[in-house]
Amino acid sequence: MKCQQCEKPATFHITELTGEKPHELHLCEQCAQSYLTQNPSGGMPIQPSLAGMLHHQLKVADTAKELAKLDEQVCPICGISFFEFRNQGRLGCPHDYTCFGSELDPLIVNIHGDTQHAGKNPKHHQQSSQDQTRLIQLHNDMKTAVEKEDYERASQIRDEIRKIEEGQS
Amino acid sequence: MRGSGPESDIVISSRIRLARNLAEFPFIRRCTPEDRQSIEKMVHGRLQAIPGFKTLYYLRVDELAHVDRQFLTERQLISREHAEAEGARSVAIDNDERLSVMINEEDHLRIQVMKSGLDLHSAWQQINEVDDQIESKLSYAFHERLGYLTACPTNVGTGMRVSVMLHLPALVITNQIEKVFRSLQKINLAVRGLYGEGSQAMGDFYQISNQITLGKSEEELIDQVSGVVPMIIEYERKARDFLITQNREDLHDKISRAYGILCTAQTISSEETMHLLSSVRMGVNLGLIDDLAISDINKLFVETQPAHLQKLRGNELDTAGRNIERALYLRRYLQDRGKEHRDERN
Ligand SMILES: [Zn+2]
Ligand SMILES: [Zn+2]
Numbered sequence: 001m002k003c004q005q006c007e008k009p010a011t012f013h014i015t016e017l018t019g020e021k022p023h024e025l026h027l028c029e030q031c032a033q034s035y036l037t038q039n040p041s042g043g044m045p046i047q048p049s050l051a052g053m054l055h056h057q058l059k060v061a062d063t064a065k066e067l068a069k070l071d072e073q074v075c076p077i078c079g080i081s082f083f084e085f086r087n088q089g090r091l092g093c094p095h096d097y098t099c100f101g102s103e104l105d106p107l108i109v110n111i112h113g114d115t116q117h118a119g120k121n122p123k124h125h126q127q128s129s130q131d132q133t134r135l136i137q138l139h140n141d142m143k144t145a146v147e148k149e150d151y152e153r154a155s156q157i158r159d160e161i162r163k164i165e166e167g168q169s
Numbered sequence: 170m171r172g173s174g175p176e177s178d179i180v181i182s183s184r185i186r187l188a189r190n191l192a193e194f195p196f197i198r199r200c201t202p203e204d205r206q207s208i209e210k211m212v213h214g215r216l217q218a219i220p221g222f223k224t225l226y227y228l229r230v231d232e233l234a235h236v237d238r239q240f241l242t243e244r245q246l247i248s249r250e251h252a253e254a255e256g257a258r259s260v261a262i263d264n265d266e267r268l269s270v271m272i273n274e275e276d277h278l279r280i281q282v283m284k285s286g287l288d289l290h291s292a293w294q295q296i297n298e299v300d301d302q303i304e305s306k307l308s309y310a311f312h313e314r315l316g317y318l319t320a321c322p323t324n325v326g327t328g329m330r331v332s333v334m335l336h337l338p339a340l341v342i343t344n345q346i347e348k349v350f351r352s353l354q355k356i357n358l359a360v361r362g363l364y365g366e367g368s369q370a371m372g373d374f375y376q377i378s379n380q381i382t383l384g385k386s387e388e389e390l391i392d393q394v395s396g397v398v399p400m401i402i403e404y405e406r407k408a409r410d411f412l413i414t415q416n417r418e419d420l421h422d423k424i425s426r427a428y429g430i431l432c433t434a435q436t437i438s439s440e441e442t443m444h445l446l447s448s449v450r451m452g453v454n455l456g457l458i459d460d461l462a463i464s465d466i467n468k469l470f471v472e473t474q475p476a477h478l479q480k481l482r483g484n485e486l487d488t489a490g491r492n493i494e495r496a497l498y499l500r501r502y503l504q505d506r507g508k509e510h511r512d513e514r515n
Pocket of ligand 2: 075080092095096
């Protein structure tokens with residue numbers, strides 16, 4: 001679904017309840033942010049505005065120059081830049097939580113009021129974050145090996161993946 | 170939903186959704202088309218290896234016709250986003266349509282369990298087991314401190330969204346609905362209206378769900394939602410009592426007219442149908458209409474939606490065609506039910 005005000009994907013679904021009858025708006029994060037600031041009492045965000053929160057948080061914390069530098073940060077695993085995340089509100093891979101951690105943690109506190117998981121944990125396959133990152137890398141290597149028709153390397157990688165998945169690393 | 174289950178006069182359904190991602194792939198937005206294919210194939214294969222999953226049926230959503238994708242959306246088995254997305258993606262659905270597992274939605278897996286009425290605790294019991302079974306076959310992206318990692322930081326932690334769908338016509342008529350919503354927002358619960366085609370409001374249905382997913386256990390999040398529902402039910406019942414004692418004739422008239430239009434209309438929009446069905450639903454609950462059951466109304470809500478009508482008719486219909494088909498369907502259904510009830514009484 002596209003944003004009603006521009007071409008970007010609509011990630012915000014706002015239910016407006018102050019008029020005669022409720023109506024729904026489908027907006028991208030940026031348009032939602034400007035809509036909500038224009039209609040502070042009426043707007044009813046379904047989820048906190050990520051872009052808005054980040055914007056606010058970064059403005060307080062950093063100068064324009066620092067912000068530009070931040071935006072250029074790129075995740076070595078999936079290649080997403082901080083700017084892209086800021087713009088789309090979606091992360092590229094599990095490792096982003098680590099590599100953008102210093103910016104993400106305050107955002108997570110804003111959204112959830114906490115940074116410590118208190119729910120269930122996986123019972124099997126409990127791997128460290130490093131192992132998980134390693135798995136994404138290995139899958140990437142595997143793709144390259146298969147493309148190059150280097151099947152010996154591919155089978156080595158497959159064994160390594162299996163080892164990590166079975167928790168023997 | 171069948172119109173059964175606890176508090177089903179007001180609570181339509183309870184739903185729990187878990188967002189899960191595989192450890193070894195980037196999140197969906199960052200996946201190549203080949204990645205999406207591999208994920209679909211791998212998850213599908215591993216799910217089929219789970220003993221209890223043998224009876225699920227699997228659909229490749231990207232290979233379905235538009236009307237079939239819309240049909241699944243109308244039955245709440247897939248999200249609108251999943252229907253409209255691109256690339257390899259699928260859904261596994263159990264026989265009674267209570268459990269569905271979307272593969273390659275915004276997250277690699279979106280597991281969902283739905284129950285009639287207010288039944289979050291049994292929904293949790295089921296989805297927790299399903300999640301454990303899936304997790305025995307796949308390794309999830311999990312962080313020691315942050316919990317289950319999701320594409321959007323608003324879902325991180327438990328990855329869980331708990332929601333209940335409520336029918337609140339009397340709170341709408343008595344203009345108290347906003348007051349209720351504002352108090353829910355103060356305790357971090359989100360409220361949204363239920364919408365049909367386009368962005369038109371649909372018959373006084375509202376969904377309440379948790380906004381926070383991190384820092385609280387699944388049970389705490391469920392308790393928070395299921396804790397406020399009885400209060401809202403009580404407000405709604407009080408508002409209904411008020412309407413009945415203040416102005417029984419007016420209310421009865423409004424509901425009877427709504428029923429009359431549904432029984433006789435020759436062409437009717439989806440919006441008007443929802444609106445009138447909402448009145449009739451309340452009428453059945455209040456004993457003002459006695460030849461229909463709540464399960465009938467719930468069925469009509471689902472089956473008068475665009476893709477359902479087109480599947481019933483067996484061909485594509487434009488808006489005008491759908492409006493005629495909808496009116497025909499309603500007339501037949503309601504006349505049959507009315508007749509059955511009269512026969513039972515005689
Ligand atoms: Zn926009
Ligand atoms: Zn990344």
